[in-house]
Amino acid sequence: MENRKIIIFDTTLRDGEQSPGASMNIEEKLLMAEQLQRLNVDVIEAGFAASSPGDFESVNRVAQKIKGPTIASLARAVKGDIEQAGEALKPAERKRIHTFIATSPIHVEKKLRMAYDQVIDQAVDAVKLAKNYTDDIEFSPEDATRSNRDYLCRILEAVIKNGATTVNIPDTVGYTAPQEYYELIKYLMNNVPNIDKAIISLHCHDDLGMAVANSLSGVLAGAGQVECTINGIGERAGNASLEEVVMAIKTRKDFFKVYTDVDAKEIYRASRLLTKLTGLVVQRNKAIVGENAFAHEAGIHQDGMIKERMTYEIMKPEDIGLSESRLVLGKHSGRRGLGKRLSELGFDLSPEELSHVFEKFKVLADKKKEVYDEDIIALMDEEVSPSPDVYSLESLQVISGTTTMPTATVVLRKGEERIKDAASGNGPVEAIYETLERITGLKGKLSSYRIKAVTEGKDALGEVSIRVKFPDIKRDISGRGIAVDIIEASAKAYINALNKALVYKKSE
Ligand code: KIV
Numbered sequence: 403m404e405n406r407k408i409i410i411f412d413t414t415l416r417d418g419e420q421s422p423g424a425s426m427n428i429e430e431k432l433l434m435a436e437q438l439q440r441l442n443v444d445v446i447e448a449g450f451a452a453s454s455p456g457d458f459e460s461v462n463r464v465a466q467k468i469k470g471p472t473i474a475s476l477a478r479a480v481k482g483d484i485e486q487a488g489e490a491l492k493p494a495e496r497k498r499i500h501t502f503i504a505t506s507p508i509h510v511e512k513k514l515r516m517a518y519d520q521v522i523d524q525a526v527d528a529v530k531l532a533k534n535y536t537d538d539i540e541f542s543p544e545d546a547t548r549s550n551r552d553y554l555c556r557i558l559e560a561v562i563k564n565g566a567t568t569v570n571i572p573d574t575v576g577y578t579a580p581q582e583y584y585e586l587i588k589y590l591m592n593n594v595p596n597i598d599k600a601i602i603s604l605h606c607h608d609d610l611g612m613a614v615a616n617s618l619s620g621v622l623a624g625a626g627q628v629e630c631t632i633n634g635i636g637e638r639a640g641n642a643s644l645e646e647v648v649m650a651i652k653t654r655k656d657f658f659k660v661y662t663d664v665d666a667k668e669i670y671r672a673s674r675l676l677t678k679l680t681g682l683v684v685q686r687n688k689a690i691v692g693e694n695a696f697a698h699e700a701g702i703h704q705d706g707m708i709k710e711r712m713t714y715e716i717m718k719p720e721d722i723g724l725s726e727s728r729l730v731l732g733k734h735s736g737r738r739g740l741g742k743r744l745s746e747l748g749f750d751l752s753p754e755e756l757s758h759v760f761e762k763f764k765v766l767a768d769k770k771k772e773v774y775d776e777d778i779i780a781l782m783d784e785e786v787s788p789s790p791d792v793y794s795l796e797s798l799q800v801i802s803g804t805t806t807m808p809t810a811t812v813v814l815r816k817g818e819e820r821i822k823d824a825a826s827g828n829g830p831v832e833a834i835y836e837t838l839e840r841i842t843g844l845k846g847k848l849s850s851y852r853i854k855a856v857t858e859g860k861d862a863l864g865e866v867s868i869r870v871k872f873p874d875i876k877r878d879i880s881g882r883g884i885a886v887d888i889i890e891a892s893a894k895a896y897i898n899a900l901n902k903a904l905v906y907k908k909s910e
C-alpha cells in the first residue's frame with residue numbers, strides 16, 4: 403500500500419502567537435508566513451480575524467501575499483466572526499474558515515451555558531454561513547478529548563452534512579494520552595456515518611508533554627492532518643512542534659507509513675527566524691532544533707560517530723538545513739565566495755544585498771580569525787528586518803572597571819541625523835541603556851537579558867536577547883543584537899527593541 407500524505411497545518415501565527423511572549427507585529431507575521439511558504443506547509447492559520455483589527459489586517463495581508471499554502475482564519479461559531487474571517491481571507495488564492503465551539507460538559511454547561519442541541523445548531527449555522535465564503539471549512543469541537551464520544555459523533559455528523567470538509571479533534575488542555583487519543587480517532591472513524599466525506603485533523607497541546615506523541619498516535623489511527631507550530635510554541639505549554647512531527651514521520655516512514663510535503667531543509671531557518679522575531683529562545687536539548695540536538699560530547703559516542711555516523715545519529719543535521727559547523731571563510735575571502743556560501747545556506751541575495759552583507763562580513767572577518775556558517779547565518783539574521791529601522795548604532799564607547807562609575811557615550815543615526823549623548827549606570831550595559839533612553843526619549847523596563855556565544859572560541863560572536871516593557875505598549879518587546887563585542891551586542895539588542903517599539907506605538 404502506498405504511503406498516505408499527512409496535511410501539515412501550521413498554527414504558529416494563531417495558536418502560537420496568542421501565547422505570552424510570542425506576539426508579533428504584522429510585518430513580523432508576514433516574514434514568518436514567507437518562511438512557512440518556503441517550508442511548504444499545506445495550511446497557514448494566519449490568525450483570528452475577528453479578535454482585533456490588527457489580527458484582521460495580518461490575516462488579510464498574509465492572504466494577499468502568500469501563494470501556495472491555503473490560508474486559514476479562526477472564527478468562533480458566531481455570525482460576526484465568520485463574516486470577518488471571510489472578509490479578511492478574500493484575497494487568498496486558497497482560503498479556509500476554521501470555526502469552533504466547545505463540546506465538553508464543563509465548557510458547554512459552565513462556559514457557554516447552552517443546551518447541547520443548541521450547540522449543534524450553532525455549529526451547523528456557522529458552517530452554512532462559512533460556505534458563502536469558501537468550500538474549505540474546518541470545524542473544531544473545542545475540548546474534544548474531554549467531550550462525550552457519542553455527542554462528538556452527533557455534532558461531527560451534522561457539520562459534515564452541512565459542508566465541513568475537515569473536522570479537527572482538539573486536545574485543548576493537553577489532557578489525553580497516546581493510546582486514548584488513538585482510540586478516540588478510531589471511534590470517530592467507525593461511528594460518524596459520513597466521516598469519509600471529511601479529513602480528520604489532530605490538534606494537541608503539550609501540558610503533559612505528550613502533544614507530539616498524541617499527534618503521531620492520531621496519525622497511526624488514520625487522521626489526515628496534523629496541526630502544529632514551529633518550536634512548539636502555543637497556549638500554555640505549547641502545541642505539537644512541527645519539526646518534531648515532521649522529522650518523526652520522515653525518519654520513521656517505515657513505521658508510520660505516511661509522508662508530508664514539508665521541505666525539511668527549511669526547518670532550522672524557520673526555527674531561528676521565530677526565535678529572532680519573538681525572542682523566545684529554544685531550550686538547548688530540544689529535539690531537532692535545540693543546540694545540542696546534533697552535538698556528541700561523550701568520547702564513546704564520538705568514537706562511534708567517526709567510525710560510522712549512523713551508530714549514534716538517526717538524522718543528519720543537513721536534513722533540517724543545518725550544515726555541519728564548517729570553517730567557510732576568512733578575511734581574504736571575496737564577495738563571490740561569500741555569495742556562494744550564502745546561496746548554499748539558502749539565502750539568495752540581490753547584488754546590492756550581497757554588497758551590504760559583504761561589508762559586514764569584512765568587519766567581522768577582521769575581528770574574528772575564523773568565520774563559520776553559524777556566524778554567517780547570524781549576520782543574515784540581522785539583515786532580516788521586518789520594518790526599516792528608525793535608529794541605528796554608529797559608534798559606542800564605554801568606560802568601565804572595578805573602581806570607576808561605568809559611563810557610555812553613544813552615537814545613533816536617525817536618517818541623516820547623528821545624535822550623540824552620554825550617561826552612567828551601575829554597569830556598562832545599564833550605562834548604554836540609560837544613554838539610549840536619553841537619546842530616543844523612550845523609557846523601557848528590561849524584563850529579561852540573555853547572552854550566548856554563536857560559535858565556540860574566545861573570539862566567538864556574542865548574541866544578546868532581551869525583552870523590554872515600554873509604557874503604553876501592552877506586549878513585551880523583544881530585541882536581539884549580535885557582535886564580537888558583547889557590549890556592542892547589548893547596545894544593538896536594545897536599539898532593535900526600541901525600533902520595534904516605535905512600530906508598535908504607531909499601530910496600537
Ligand atoms: O486548542 C484548541 O482547542 C484550539 C481550537 C480553537 C482549535 O486552539
Ligand code: ZN
Nearest residue numbers: 417574605637
Ligand atoms: Zn489550540
